[in-house]
Amino acid sequence: MRRHTMLFVNTRELRLKTSEVLKKTDKGEQVIITYRGKPRAVLQRITEDDLEDYILMNHPRFSAKIKQAYKESLSGETTTLNELMTKTKEKLADV
Known part of the structure; x- marks a missing residue:
């Protein structure tokens, strides 16, 4: 059984590592985008x-x-x- 994990990424890291973060969503991970330490958005894979x-x-x-x-x-x-x-x-x- 595959475990889904959540990854927290700030906006700066998202900007610098967009491709890497998107690859994480391909593996089933949900990415919580934070701005100034507070959650702002959720990024997840969609087909x-x-x-x-x-x-x-x-x-x-x-x-x-x-x-x-x-x-x-x-x-x-x-x-x-x-x-x-x-x-x-x-x-x-x-x-």
């Missing part, structure tokens, strides 16, 4: 396959829609797949 998911999950409107859908599901305001298909067919028939 092309994960990029779209990351963008969607961090987009404010998408997050709001997910929260809204969750609230609706808790209150029973849901639509079955059959209902959705029927409504879609009706809309397409009108086109």
Whole structure:
């Protein structure tokens, strides 16, 4: 089992050793970037396959829609797949 570690790097070290720090993320390490001794950012590896998911999950409107859908599901305001298909067919028939 591979252990993931966290590395702390200040902004100066990041500037001077960017390539080396990025290679650490390729090995699964998360890098905490510090500025004046305080954490400012987290650097971690992302693949092309994960990029779209990351963008969607961090987009404010998408997050709001997910929260809204969750609230609706808790209150029973849901639509079955059959209902959705029927409504879609009706809309397409009108086109």
